Amino acid sequence: MDDHLDEVKAAEEMDRLITDLRHHAELYYNRDAPEISDAEYDRRFQRLVALEQRFPALVREGSPTHEVGAPIAGTPFAKVRHAVPMLSLDNAFSADDVQEFFARIRRFLGLDAETPIPVVAEPKIDGLSASLRYEKGRFVLGATRGDGYEGEDITRNLALLDDIPKTLRGDAPEVLEIRGEVYMSRAEFARLNETRVEAGEAGFANPRNAAAGSVRQLDPEVTRRRPLHFFAYASGEIQGADGRPWDTQEGFLAALKAWGFAVNPLARKCETVEEVLAFYDEMADRRATLDYDIDGIVYKVDSIAWQERLGFVSRAPRWAIAQKFPAEQAKTVLEKIGISVGRTGALTPFAILTPVTVGGVVVSRATLHNEDEIRRKDIREGDTVIVQRAGDVIPQVVGADKDKRPKDAVEFVFPDHCPVCGSLAVREPGEAVRRCTGGLICDAQAVERLRHFVSRDAFDIEGLGEKQVEAFWRDELIRGPADIFTLKARNDRNEIDLAGREGWGATSAGKLFQAIDARRNIALDRFIFALGIRRVGQATARLLAHHYGTLEALREAVLAARDQESDAYRNLVDIDGVGPKVAADLIGFFAEAHNQEVLEALQKELKVQPFERPVGGGESPVAGKTVVFTGTLERMTRNEAKAWAESRGAKVAGSVSAKTDYVVAGSSAGSKLTKARELGVEVLDEDAWLKLIGRG
Numbered sequence: 001m002d003d004h005l006d007e008v009k010a011a012e013e014m015d016r017l018i019t020d021l022r023h024h025a026e027l028y029y030n031r032d033a034p035e036i037s038d039a040e041y042d043r044r045f046q047r048l049v050a051l052e053q054r055f056p057a058l059v060r061e062g063s064p065t066h067e068v069g070a071p072i073a074g075t076p077f078a079k080v081r082h083a084v085p086m087l088s089l090d091n092a093f094s095a096d097d098v099q100e101f102f103a104r105i106r107r108f109l110g111l112d113a114e115t116p117i118p119v120v121a122e123p124k125i126d127g128l129s130a131s132l133r134y135e136k137g138r139f140v141l142g143a144t145r146g147d148g149y150e151g152e153d154i155t156r157n158l159a160l161l162d163d164i165p166k167t168l169r170g171d172a173p174e175v176l177e178i179r180g181e182v183y184m185s186r187a188e189f190a191r192l193n194e195t196r197v198e199a200g201e202a203g204f205a206n207p208r209n210a211a212a213g214s215v216r217q218l219d220p221e222v223t224r225r226r227p228l229h230f231f232a233y234a235s236g237e238i239q240g241a242d243g244r245p246w247d248t249q250e251g252f253l254a255a256l257k258a259w260g261f262a263v264n265p266l267a268r269k270c271e272t273v274e275e276v277l278a279f280y281d282e283m284a285d286r287r288a289t290l291d292y293d294i295d296g297i298v299y300k301v302d303s304i305a306w307q308e309r310l311g312f313v314s315r316a317p318r319w320a321i322a323q324k325f326p327a328e329q330a331k332t333v334l335e336k337i338g339i340s341v342g343r344t345g346a347l348t349p350f351a352i353l354t355p356v357t358v359g360g361v362v363v364s365r366a367t368l369h370n371e372d373e374i375r376r377k378d379i380r381e382g383d384t385v386i387v388q389r390a391g392d393v394i395p396q397v398v399g400a401d402k403d404k405r406p407k408d409a410v411e412f413v414f415p416d417h418c419p420v421c422g423s424l425a426v427r428e429p430g431e432a433v434r435r436c437t438g439g440l441i442c443d444a445q446a447v448e449r450l451r452h453f454v455s456r457d458a459f460d461i462e463g464l465g466e467k468q469v470e471a472f473w474r475d476e477l478i479r480g481p482a483d484i485f486t487l488k489a490r491n492d493r494n495e496i497d498l499a500g501r502e503g504w505g506a507t508s509a510g511k512l513f514q515a516i517d518a519r520r521n522i523a524l525d526r527f528i529f530a531l532g533i534r535r536v537g538q539a540t541a542r543l544l545a546h547h548y549g550t551l552e553a554l555r556e557a558v559l560a561a562r563d564q565e566s567d568a569y570r571n572l573v574d575i576d577g578v579g580p581k582v583a584a585d586l587i588g589f590f591a592e593a594h595n596q597e598v599l600e601a602l603q604k605e606l607k608v609q610p611f612e613r614p615v616g617g618g619e620s621p622v623a624g625k626t627v628v629f630t631g632t633l634e635r636m637t638r639n640e641a642k643a644w645a646e647s648r649g650a651k652v653a654g655s656v657s658a659k660t661d662y663v664v665a666g667s668s669a670g671s672k673l674t675k676a677r678e679l680g681v682e683v684l685d686e687d688a689w690l691k692l693i694g695r696g
């Protein structure tokens, strides 16, 4: 990790990661429509884990690293609390990781090097997990995993699966919860998609999404027609058995079979790490021939007594690990390179491919990342390329087979004009991305900005999601953010007819108008974030709101900051966490005439609330003072100190100037302290500072 990361930057990045991970978890778990690969999700998740380890003081309550899966969106299924949480598994990506898993268990249990650690290796089924509750041997409740603690009641749908026994055979504990994976076979998935496409419906991206979509159908009749299966592999709550009738994972799998569950026939007990790794290789080879998707192998310590001793670490058991398979690949022809344009104008290249099956899924588009990647891999239109997907939905182009290159294939020239609006597209020095300069005259940016404007952390208007706003944009009901707030007036004047739109009625239109009205009062930080200014994420929006207090003050300050010699500019870049790049983006945004019009139009329609200072800063001795922190504080983290100062009305700056009122110097303070002394700024040590703010 880069060592120059300070707490403010880390907090900003963590904020961004949390928003991002929540968004993608929501797409994955609740909408069955993931947009990024599992590998990419894992990468971002691990980055958050690393940041949280390095900055423990910044760990947020409710961080995705403390959760499993996604929180449940407003769904029509009843919520069910899991008696025993449904956790997830840690991942191993290499043989070394697997060795380390065994070493860790050995250390934890205090076993010597000779003691074998038998495990059961089971294919990791790529479906969705479900929990089945049996009372007195009868199936009474079936639930999705949800966020791991609370899922949805899908009993009626699960009861339709042949693999799920409605009554258990033989003796079973009084209460028995069985967990396993609901999945769809590849052949059945292909058949289902064929009929859907014939009927003009959208096909599912892969068998996992098809299974997830099928099991969460409101109408069980739809589920009944979907070919779903279930493999059982774990237990939840158990009551009333005199001890468990099994003392190993192997014994548990045998019990599952005896009760009438389907258990994966490939599961195998392994005595040594070598056996485990050999099993993995064997399965990696057989994987393509299986009729269902598996995305790795799960190893579980066989001894239940050891499992109980090993227990759990936050979201995963210490006694199990999943070793993932590498991505699946296939070759096909890259017919054309397309360019898409995002909210901030970023031009992203993608490959249009001759459709090819990669690991059971037909792929016709893949990402090419950016301009440099195309050049580095020397990928050309007409090339035969290697495409890869890793249980994911956005496949990627790995490289080109140069031997198969057509003679007339020419190097790809990345466009220097926006393919959507024709404006110049420029690449700033040090940037990987080329951007359209068209701003809001660019349709692509306009629609993406609108989607951002209504997103969850921005205006979050109920009933006006990204999909609706896009449709409204397409039909020219909404062209800019302010149009959202004039919808009702225009509807009243009969200029538009919202209730008459397909899928809408008087009730839903009325509800939407109410939801929009509810947002006519908006917090300043949300408003700033909603504007979608480049580099201004939630954390920066909050900093700006905090610093300037009102939208007017912010706008005036940023306009004045156009002059880089001005106090306004210095003041802006001095906000810890802002800096020259963010300042340039803000100045650019507020200077643009079109954005000014948008702001004015919005201000006619809504009230942006001044930022509320958490504690009455008025009486505080530091209210209105500018404070700079330097060096290491002993009694609180820098961020905590900043939050305290700001909550008492102080402005916290990143560098020392004649305007600085106090410099708070912790241990090993350096140049800022020297500068304070030179300028005669009052310097406080940590104790004096704490006394001043009333925490001494």
Ligand code: IVH
Pocket (backbone or CB within 6 Å): 087, 088, 089, 122, 123, 124, 125, 126, 127, 128, 129, 181, 233, 234, 298, 317, 320, 322
């Ligand atoms: S055991 C406490 N066994 O993988 C242990 N999970 O990444 C719970 N999965 O949520 C999980 N096949 O949806 C286990 N043979 C298997 C599995 C399996 C697939 C899924 C399951 C779990 C996820 C964790």
